[in-house]
Amino acid sequence: MTVFIMVAGLFTGAHVWRETAARLAEAGSGVQVHAVALTGLDAAAAAGSPPVDLETHVQDVIAAIDAVDPGHEIVLVGHDYGIHPALGAADRRARRVARIVYLDCAMPRNGVPALAAVPDQELRGQLAERARLTGREGELAPPARDEWARWGSTAGVPDAALDRLTALAAPQPMGTLVQPLRLTGAATAVSVTGVLCTRNGAGIDLVQQLVDLGDPALAVLAEPQVGFFELPTGHWPMLSCPAALADVLLRASAGEGHRLRPAGSGATPTHLRPFPVDVPELPRDRRGHVDLYVPDSEEPLPAVVFVHGGPVPAGARPTPREWPTLVGHARLAAAEGVAGATLDHRLHDVADYERAAADVAAAVDLVRADPRVDGDRVALWFFSGGGPLSADWLAEPPAWLRCVAASYPILAPLPNWGLAGSRFHPARAVAGAGSLPLVLLRAGLESPEIAATVEAFVTAAEACAARLEVVDLPRGHHAFETIDPPEDTVPALRRAMAAVVTHLRS
Numbered sequence: 001m002t003v004f005i006m007v008a009g010l011f012t013g014a015h016v017w018r019e020t021a022a023r024l025a026e027a028g029s030g031v032q033v034h035a036v037a038l039t040g041l042d043a044a045a046a047a048g049s050p051p052v053d054l055e056t057h058v059q060d061v062i063a064a065i066d067a068v069d070p071g072h073e074i075v076l077v078g079h080d081y082g083i084h085p086a087l088g089a090a091d092r093r094a095r096r097v098a099r100i101v102y103l104d105c106a107m108p109r110n111g112v113p114a115l116a117a118v119p120d121q122e123l124r125g126q127l128a129e130r131a132r133l134t135g136r137e138g139e140l141a142p143p144a145r146d147e148w149a150r151w152g153s154t155a156g157v158p159d160a161a162l163d164r165l166t167a168l169a170a171p172q173p174m175g176t177l178v179q180p181l182r183l184t185g186a187a188t189a190v191s192v193t194g195v196l197c198t199r200n201g202a203g204i205d206l207v208q209q210l211v212d213l214g215d216p217a218l219a220v221l222a223e224p225q226v227g228f229f230e231l232p233t234g235h236w237p238m239l240s241c242p243a244a245l246a247d248v249l250l251r252a253s254a255g256e257g258h259r260l261r262p263a264g265s266g267a268t269p270t271h272l273r274p275f276p277v278d279v280p281e282l283p284r285d286r287r288g289h290v291d292l293y294v295p296d297s298e299e300p301l302p303a304v305v306f307v308h309g310g311p312v313p314a315g316a317r318p319t320p321r322e323w324p325t326l327v328g329h330a331r332l333a334a335a336e337g338v339a340g341a342t343l344d345h346r347l348h349d350v351a352d353y354e355r356a357a358a359d360v361a362a363a364v365d366l367v368r369a370d371p372r373v374d375g376d377r378v379a380l381w382f383f384s385g386g387g388p389l390s391a392d393w394l395a396e397p398p399a400w401l402r403c404v405a406a407s408y409p410i411l412a413p414l415p416n417w418g419l420a421g422s423r424f425h426p427a428r429a430v431a432g433a434g435s436l437p438l439v440l441l442r443a444g445l446e447s448p449e450i451a452a453t454v455e456a457f458v459t460a461a462e463a464c465a466a467r468l469e470v471v472d473l474p475r476g477h478h479a480f481e482t483i484d485p486p487e488d489t490v491p492a493l494r495r496a497m498a499a500v501v502t503h504l505r506s
Contacts, residue, residue, distance in 0.1 A: 001072040002253050003032045005064050007057075009080025009105075010151060011142040011169040013042035016079075020238045023246035031250075032072070036064045038085070040139075041170045053136055053175030054084060054114065061089035065096050075253045079103040079238070080152065081172075084114045084181050094186040101252055103245075104152070104197040104235055110183040114176060120150045120418035121351055131178040140177070142169035152235025153200040153415035161239040191225040193252035195245075199449055200235040201416040204228050205478075208260050212269030215313030219263065227257020232448075235416065270479055271320075275328025276486040277493055282334050284327075287370070290363045291321050293330040293340040294372045302377035302402070302504035303339035303367050306330055307360055309384025309410075310347035319344045325481050329381065332493070336501045341367045347385065350417045353424045357389055368400070377504050379403040384479065387411050387453075388424035395429040397436040403503035405439040405496060408478045410450050411457035427456040430466055437467045437503045441496050444474035471496045 004024060006017045014035035021033040037043050038060050040052035050056075061076075068074055074097050078086030083105040090097045106117040115131065118124040127140070145166040148154050154162060196203055207228065211218050220226065229248045231237050237245040251257070261267060284291040294301065306329050308320035320326060321342035330340025345359035346352055360380075368375035378400055382390045387409030393401060412427040413419035423429070430438075438461065442454055461468040473480055473492050480489050 001030055001032060001069070002075060003034065003068050003072045004075050004077060004249060004253075005061070005068075006033065006035045007061055007076070007078045007082035007086045008035070008038065008041075009082045010172050011041070012165065013038060013168070013170065015168050016165070016236070016238050019242035020246050020249075023243050024249065027246075027250055034064055034068075036061055040173045040176075051136055051175050052173035054088065054179040054181060057085035057176055058088035058092075061085045062093060065089060065093045068096070070096075073098040073253070075099045075101060075249065077101040077103055077249065078105060080105050080235070081114050081117070081176070084108050087183065087187065088181055090187040090190060091183045092186070094190055097187070097190050099191045099193060099253060100187065101193045101195060101249065103195045104200055104237065108181050108183075110185075111180045113178050113180050115178055118177070118418070119152060119416045122418070122421060123150060124418065127177065131174065134174070136175035136178055138174050139171035140174060141171055142166075149415065150418070153197070154236065155199040155234030155415070156240030157234060157236050158239070165236070165239065189225075191255070192227075193257050194221075194226070194228045195237070195248055195252070196228060196230050197235055197237055198230050198232050198447070199415070201414055201449070203230050203447065204258055204260075209270060210313065211260050212263055212271065213313050213316035214263045215315045217315070218313065222260040222262040224259065227252065227255070227259055229257055270482040271323050271325070273324065273482040275324045276481055276489050277328060277332055279328055279331040279335055282331050287366055289321075289345070289359065290341055290343045290366050291327075291330070292367065292370065293327075293334045295334045295337060295339070297337075297372070300372060300374040301337065301339045302379070302501075303341055303373045304330070304333045304379045304381055304500060304504070305341045305343065305364055305367055307343065307345070307380060307382045307386045307389055309386040310356070311349050311352065311385060312347060314346070314348045325383075325479075328481070332497055333501070336497060338501055338504055339367070339373050345389075347389075350419065353388055353419065353422070357392060357424075360389055361392075376400045377402050379405065379500050379504055381405040381407070381500065382409055383407050385410050387426060388413060388419070391424050391426045391429035394426055394436070395423070395432040397433060401436065402506075403437045403439060403500050404433075405441070405500050407441040407496075408443045408446060408450070408476075408480065409440070410453050412453035414449055414453070427453065427460045430457060430461050431464045433461075433464070433466050435467060437469070437499075439469050439471065439496050439499045441471045441473065441492060443476035443478055443480055444472060445477045447478060450478065469499055471499075
């Protein structure tokens with residue numbers, strides 16, 4: 001007998017699992033489903049008991065585990081906030097739990113409260129200040145119907161289901177958010193499945209890329225007992241695609257799932273694959289957090305500053321400014337007679353855009369101050385998750401900025417980033433670009449979530465008559481230089497570089 005114990009996320013309770021539980025039950029008599037009733041959300045706390053906190057919910061899950069016949073196999077499913085009490089309970093009942101399913105949620109760490117996983121950064125800051133003043137007292141009001149997106153993408157959720165979610169939502173006790181999770185490590189031997197809802201954020205390919213970067217903290221994701229599934233939906237799959245979710249959970253319970261490749265396992269990670277264009281081996285000149293590639297010239301040269309994507313774990317080695325793609329672009333610029341510059345910025349998490357923007361601005365100042373560079377003729381070229389960093393330069397372009405280019409960029413915050421109201425929103429900022437030339441390399445086979453941000457940017461650029469040149473790669477994927485055939489990518493790279501250099505020289 002396989003017993004699924006389901007733990008719901010913020011503001012929700014056992015009711016969200018209704019359709020998924022019904023689909024699981026259709027699998028036959030060998031499956032049981034128990035949706036945990038969380039104190040303060042599904043049921044009132046006992047009279048005279050302490051305020052509800054994370055430990056309260058850990059005990060709720062432990063009680064559900066203890067109620068299962070010892071001969072049955074338990075699959076513990078935590079969605080959103082629900083992974084915190086689920087993991088806390090699994091840590092104390094590790095021998096009873098066969099598998100933990102992380103359903104579109106963060107990876108909780110010992111000593112870190114669930115507040116750290118709140119996706120909306122502005123809201124997280126407000127809650128942290130409230131907790132500083134009042135501790136664990138009080139409750140957090142549930143979202144209104146049009147506010148659920150602050151907590152995760154509602155893509156795919158039918159209107160009726162969103163109405164029901166809103167009607168049944170309950171205030172979240174603050175203690176559940178601010179009390180640190182305590183783990184002994186006992187559950188590390190339990191098999192794990194991650195279910196990624198791609199319309200709310202990362203997919204398996206991106207997680208593999210993060211593992212490839214070599215951060216020791218992520219090495220656990222590539223261990224043999226860890227598998228992954230994707231669902232092409234938003235943050236509430238139990239409402240948007242309950243049948244597909246039930247199928248994934250059954251497959252997870254059978255040990256299926258995509259296994260990640262460990263870092264350094266023999267295959268060259270995508271970010272370390274060779275640049276597809278044959279460029280001269282021009283040496284680097286390291287200045288602080290910037291590497292310059294400057295061809296010989298008697299006169300100061302225009303420059304292109306290449307801004308890497310991310311987030312990139314702080315422990316990744318080599319750092320991005322040494323990656324073949326970035327170095328290749330800089331040397332390609334030098335081969336065209338302009339200086340190329342790569343840099344490292346501290347975009348280690350989606351909460352780091354402020355300091356990454358400061359790092360980029362400092363790098364630009366350093367490049368412009370170099371006597372070999374014409375500081376009045378500079379271009380910026382952004383990649384992937386570095387795309388939001390272009391917003392400042394689009395909103396108020398300085399006179400010396402002659403062009404902004406971007407390769408497979410993210411041009412509006414993704415749903416689970418919590419940055420929708422921030423300044424890092426190029427699709428909004430482009431309205432201020434004026435006559436600044438823009439060059440966009442667009443991957444035709446981009447992920448739908450990123451492609452939507454590119455489309456929003458192009459639409460906004462057309463609406464304000466921006467000087468946008470789009471270089472399309474119909475068969476191109478995200479990070480196309482590293483994964484697609486050179487015959488598809490090299491002409492586009494050369495065309496884009498020629499456009500940028502032309503704008504620098506005009």
